[in-house]
């Protein structure tokens with residue numbers, strides 16, 4: 001017997017609606033897929049159907065939908081974080097778990113939606129923030145499901161739906177997360193495929209998303225290649241690109257506090273955060289004291305010879321001809337400090353969080369985004385030289401920079417010169433995302449395109465509604 005699946009889904013949706021489990025809603029031929037697709041055209045069509053259904057819903061519904069994503073990220077963080085660790089094999093399990101929970105708890109939601117009003121002699125203009133429609137999102141391997149979770153919360157809060165092309169090495173956990181989010185959203189709200197994912201992502205599927213007519217906006221989170229590709233796509237793009245965050249420590253700093261902050265920020269998830277401390281410039285007069293403070297804070301110092309051996313193992317050359325450049329070796333990227341130490345010919349306790357040591361400015365660990373828990377420390381004459389070196393090492397990404405100082409002039413000067421999206425003073429990098437500092441959180445920090453730490457408003461377009469010569473209730477309007 002031929003079974004008409006769509007008819008059955010419609011009947012089931014109707015029954016659920018009548019028993020109060022889900023509101024009556026239009027269904028889509030993709031209902032029941034729970035967001036998992038192999039074909040970009042189908043994923044975009046399903047997300048478009050979901051967008052049209054979401055348009056019919058209230059802000060309160062959006063809030064409820066987001067609440068489901070938050071709850072799953074928080075309640076299932078151990079299972080999903082472990083899945084992410086087992087699949088990607090980079091970073092630290094405790095941080096994989098914590099990142100999911102934190103994004104579930106702290107990503108800005110519908111409370112960030114607002115309208116602006118201009119009220120004057122000529123009446124009233126109200127500016128509201130409308131969704132773009134279906135957003136194409138590209139996510140990194142360094143935080144596969146966490147980035148997706150944060151993007152989903154903010155984008156849906158803005159009224160959009162999403163098609164995600166995850167990193168191939170984090171696709172399984174991303175797909176499982178999407179399946180769980182959609183299944184529960186469908187059960188409670190009757191809309192499926194608010195988040196569609198390409199379960200077998202490739203560069204071709206990313207390119208197809210970039211040029212798809214049904215995609216209204218692109219949001220990429222990743223390194224230089226994907227940032228370039230998004231900027232060349234011909235579509236409006238929100239680009240959360242790479243960084244190489246430098247730290248300056250001057251002679252006025254509280255050195256123990258600086259050391260504790262550097263250890264905490266640089267070792268978090270084995271240095272995978274794009275905002276993480278990647279190289280440190282220290283004023284000569286306090287250099288040796290800071291190195292001692294780093295050891296007191298639990299980091300292990302490598303000798304010059306150990307650093308040389310480690311560099312031979314951990315830095316590889318990639319690219320051809322003029323494009324040949326240093327890059328972190330996959331054998332060490334995101335691995336534990338104890339694994340790195342073995343590459344340096346040293347044995348350290350397994351629980352060691354961070355390795356560090358003295359290098360010169362030209363050293364590859366200063367110049368590249370290493371994403372592994374070894375941080376180079378470079379001696380500088382004074383704070384001016386430190387800031388100048390920091391500027392050079394940041395390579396113009398304008399992503400993140402940090403200073404440890406009690407001299408307001410030095411802080412101000414560094415802030416002005418660096419011109420980075422995030423500038424942190426006297427704390428670990430994550431304080432800039434509200435973790436131990438003020439502010440809110442996102443794992444897509446859009447430097448190149450200027451949106452900064454993304455929020456639901458990042459993913460909206462302005463619409464103005466003007467009432468001429470009426471509705472201003474103060475005084476008289478112009479006749």
Ligand code: NAD
Nearest residue numbers: 140141166167206222223226229240241242243274444445
């Ligand atoms: P990556 O650039 O290798 O990959 C990121 C994503 O882009 C993946 O999904 C990948 O498949 C895709 N991709 C790569 N090249 C592409 C191309 N030419 N066209 C289309 N898609 C392409 O980066 P990664 O190793 O997954 O993540 C680490 C990088 O991401 C670091 O450079 C880090 O600084 C950056 N990052 C930035 C932020 C931010 O908020 N600014 C957040 C997290 C990570």
